[in-house]
Amino acid sequence: MIRQTCILIFCLAVFPAEGKKVNIKLATLAGHGSPWDLRLREMGQNWRDESNGEVKLTIYPGGVAGDESAVIRKMRIGQLNAASLSTSGLAYIVPEFAAVTHIPLLYNSDEEKDYVREKLSPELIQKLEKKGYAFIHWGEVGWVRYFAQS
Template structure:
């Protein structure tokens, strides 16, 4: 009898152990931010909903390197999940680039939200075909230009050396083709690059700039919404399939709630970060109508270079079509928000 009891206990224990899943998630999001807290809360909710069967281990602050490096670690199994912007996601599938790297296509969060929802199923299917499940969608503010010297027009920035994310070869080539001196760097090397003169312009969202103290070396910001930072948390499909089917709905629900918090808090912190940096000496330069016209002419040159190269042609066309639909149907409040720089 004791032998039978022992055997049953061992079998039960083995089953429980087999159902435990540890999701190791990397991100460049800074620790201590509201967005980081939302991820911690998601992990705690997973633990409760799965009775300890699903555990989240976070690696924030770019500890595992930039997004290109995290994709490499994802592929070799060092981590099995990551929260990426479109830059990292494009290393898996280029479809998501249509939501981020098309400059000055979006000018309000309402437009981003509407277009993302319209295209969400298709983008998730593309990522699933590459072996990844989307846990939630997120964003992290608008890319602005932080520079060591004042600059307002595209020509002003041609005198400077512009940071681009390491691994983003297409962006590097496009910048160079337009006459810009682009310098690829990992996240951990940006501030050093600013301090040593390796770069003197850093396009990035204010939240990341504040966390990385970029404003101390680049105290000028052009108030131009270049593009939104849009991304998603993804997990390797074989790891996702280890989560018991009965628990997946609760895990997805907690993840989507975290995504909603990340979007809301990220948008608040985007503006709050600018206010904090202004208090610390950041000079914000308003865009004149003439300067805006120069930027609009520049993006008219950039967009054809993106279509069919960095952004799949059908995705590019559909994004432009959906943005046009939004502009034609936007409420007065949405139109007012979209009119801001």
């Protein structure tokens, strides 16, 4: 099973009046300096460049803004505008996300997992949008492993 993440932006809090600078505050569990953190910083620089400095991305890495449920609560009250969430975090918003990735040994291959995600994504993303979130992209951080003592 692949641990999947996505970036969400809470739409209502992000888009400013025209000509006004905006600072998008994004939280992630990815550690500072990790490949995920570096890609987010690159994305932020691209946004700044493309907007001629009108859009700034401030990243709160390594869980400093709290766990995923806390981050979602902070998005709802406007303390944060965006988050990089795992499917566990997404399931706090749309419970059906858990069914896609949380069943051990559900997929026999990456290709099968990709096929299922491709087919289910439109419906899941629509459910996020109905709750006021904008989906930016999927990402993967590797296979989840289960361990037991006996």
